Amino acid sequence: MGQMLIEAIGASDDCLLAGALDIATSPALGQDAGAYSGKQTAVNITADIAAGLSHSQCLIDFTRPEGTLEHMHACVAQGVNLVIGTTGFSDEQKAEIAQAAKRIAIVMAPNMSVGVNVTLKLLDMAARAMSTGYDIEIIEAHHRHKVDAPSGTALKMGEVIADALGRDLKDCAVYAREGVTGERDPSSIGFATIRGGDIVGDHTVMFAGTGERIEISHKSSSRAGYAQGSLRAARFLRGKATGCRL
Ligand SMILES: NC(=O)C1=CN([C@@H]2O[C@H](COP(=O)(O)OP(=O)(O)OC[C@H]3O[C@@H](n4cnc5c(N)ncnc54)[C@H](OP(=O)(O)O)[C@@H]3O)[C@@H](O)[C@H]2O)C=CC1
Numbered sequence: 001m002g003q004m005l006i007e008a009i010g011a012s013d014d015c016l017l018a019g020a021l022d023i024a025t026s027p028a029l030g031q032d033a034g035a036y037s038g039k040q041t042a043v044n045i046t047a048d049i050a051a052g053l054s055h056s057q058c059l060i061d062f063t064r065p066e067g068t069l070e071h072m073h074a075c076v077a078q079g080v081n082l083v084i085g086t087t088g089f090s091d092e093q094k095a096e097i098a099q100a101a102k103r104i105a106i107v108m109a110p111n112m113s114v115g116v117n118v119t120l121k122l123l124d125m126a127a128r129a130m131s132t133g134y135d136i137e138i139i140e141a142h143h144r145h146k147v148d149a150p151s152g153t154a155l156k157m158g159e160v161i162a163d164a165l166g167r168d169l170k171d172c173a174v175y176a177r178e179g180v181t182g183e184r185d186p187s188s189i190g191f192a193t194i195r196g197g198d199i200v201g202d203h204t205v206m207f208a209g210t211g212e213r214i215e216i217s218h219k220s221s222s223r224a225g226y227a228q229g230s231l232r233a234a235r236f237l238r239g240k241a242t243g244c245r246l
């Protein structure tokens, strides 16, 4: 995602790359942030977070939860707003992010694509309309490099549906099935995860009834939409001092 963001920022007429961070062991440290594509950005990749943020108004973070939190503390110290695309946070980590939003402005979304966020609205509507008589299953597929499961997007879809049905996802989510599982609990929301190849990101929510089923799907064919959505979030944060969209 770092490379997609550098590309999207380079192509935009209102955003400027002011820093590029990676971890201390990265072989890319010291290189120009555009070196991977042969295009110069005049920004060198650094692991020095304070230095990387020193000319920035907003940090866009796609790393790992522990990296995001480290970056977030630096953003708070330096008054830099934050867009979080990283997924896989625990409840405690999410609470820490909500606390930080009292000091800086934060947008956090497990999926930055416009299409997925529209899909979340469709799911809210569908769940309310099919609140009984339909079994709800969420199926997601991603590339072989993805480290968290189910995806942040699938979990968000589950939360939206559970909220619409007046359920708590913690009580009704079924993340795995194996062996003699017994019949399906009608109040459950099931998750199935596929990992393989270079699948960018597919999500389908199935409402399986008697004699029919409805499937609402979103499929990403490029990661560019995530980068564009992140810039949109950064623009939204421009001029904001505190608060969060989670
Ligand atoms: N919200 C959205 O729309 C999207 C969210 N994502 C999420 O973004 C995250 C990153 O995905 P992706 O770009 O594919 O992953 P990558 O592994 O390709 O990139 C993550 C980068 O973060 C670095 N990193 C790892 N740990 C740390 C750390 N502790 N501190 C600082 N940097 C760190 C990695 O370094 P190194 O390679 O050296 O380990 C790597 O450069 C995932 O959580 C993914 O689910 C992804 C796409 C869209």
Ligand SMILES: O=C(O)C1=N[C@H](C(=O)O)C[C@H](O)C1
Binding pocket: 087, 110, 111, 112, 142, 146, 150, 151, 152, 153, 154, 200, 201, 202
């Ligand atoms: O790791 C990815 O690639 C993606 N992660 C996000 C998630 O966990 O939902 C968003 C998108 O599906 C791509």
